[in-house]
Amino acid sequence: MLRLSAAPYLGVRAVGQEQIRPDQGGLLLSNHQSFLDPVVLGLPLDRSITFLARDSLFRVPLFGRYLKAMKTLPIARNAPATAVMRDALAALERGELVGLFPEGTRTADGSLGDLKPGFVTLARRGKTPIYPVGIAGAFECLPRSRRIPLPSPGRVCVVFGEPIPTEEIAAAGGAAGIVSLVTERIAAAHALAVSWRETGEEPGGVDAIGSKG
Template identity: 30%
Template sequence: MRYNFFVNIIRKVAFIILKCIFFIKVEGKENILEGPFIICANHRSYLDPVLIILIFDRRVYFMAKSELFRIWWLAPIIKAFGAFPVKRGKSDIGAIKRAIEVIKSGNILGIFPEGKRNRTKEIILKGEKGVATIIKATGAKVLPVGISGKIVPFGRIKVRIGRPMEFKDNSLDNQEIVDTIMNEIKELILK
């Protein structure tokens, strides 16, 4: 599904503004798939989902922490861009079902498997297993994305889109699937 005309104008203007503030380099756009898939990216700043929304021309439906939907001015904006709430720290069956529905409807799902912003010195955090449940339920391919750089005025930000990953063996352990994805994201960051 594409963004509507109004939202697309906002996306284009926002990207121009961001390019005036940061030096943004995007690599691997040729790896973007046509059908439904899951974008799995690392999460270091509030800018990460914005970058993905601006880079991908098709609508990306993000799982976003439920607390964001309680902010009166932010909730309508993130809903307009396709976000839906997930309760962190426990298994949110409703959010998993919504994510599966997004994929089965032929759309793109965006997930930050770390489950929160990484505020440590580690390159990535350990991934949560929810994404593996969605992969097993839908058979969706995963598009790993590594985001690196400093989020400061005139800082350099690099977004690397990796090659699609497919997990056909449903007997794989959920943590093994997530670890494989997170290792690929780490490699993209370190390139």
Template identity: 35%
Template sequence: MNLYPLGKALVSIIFYPLYRIRVIGKENMPKDNGVLLCSNHIDNLDPPTVGITSPRLVNFMAKEELFEAPILKGLLPKLQAFPVKRGASDRQAIRKALQLLKSGEVVGLFPEGTRSTTGELGEGMAGAGFLALRGECDVVPCAIIGPYKPFKRLTVIYGQPLPMKELRERKASAEEVTQIIMQSIQNLIDTHKNIEK
């Protein structure tokens, strides 16, 4: 049973007025192709925020520990999430992500691997670059500009798909592609962080 549409509707009713969510760049999300959606990570509420603001359904890579909680274990798969082991090369999660991307789905991940404790963008993990290179997909950077405080403006920006053809053709490294993704996210943050609240 897919609870994503219901969950999106319920969370939207709460989040949009509570955090005064503004969404920029929805039109940048490709309508048909597989998409690797890469966002910064500032709060535990980031996944539902991206989930309700994205114009397409997002399959999230979520840390394995969440699937050990009694309620979440049964709920997360129904919300299109699948587990990934942090700090290690999780081949099963990578295979799942590649399968989704190549079948035209959207896979959402937070390349930093964990929430930023400073609010600043951290270093991205090479797995993002690997999926971007191997996924035969578009790669869309996303920036969440907070904070998550009631009735304070929260902005979500979807950037234009990154040009991947040349990187794939010259067999760029996963690390290099991850750096390009992270710089694109940083550029979105820098461009939009001074928007009038």
């Protein structure tokens, strides 16, 4: 249903999703543009994504209902995240995709903010590839400043970057090294998505799931 409605309305285009292996789990780490991000990340994939999100988002009208329907794991800001991390690691071990927005909050201007190190535990212990993702255009459809969370039609580009294998994650060293590595890869994917949206030049191997335009 979302493919038939949301994809054309938001003008979603995606490239690189064929790199996600269908036979194993993976950690999807993306920049955070708007409440639409879980939707536009899931639209190009034939697999479901278990997202981690702040518990306060579950109180947002309609969006909170969507999160519950997608079996999103709530993270309480003032409570230990041990149980959530355990559930997320279990999902990875079962071969599922786990999605997280490591900036921790939506961008105020469309740019990529600093990544929080909360994802490092999953990166280290998950023993699965990290898939860096860049989103451009979701901010314009539904910016953080909009009081009523109703999206405008737009053109959203999603770039799934080259996977980061477990060996490269281990070689990055401590938490700071892993954060730096992932920041670099998400920034590269985001830059490609921005360029694609602005110029119309596809990064290559595009899979258009909405109408052209």
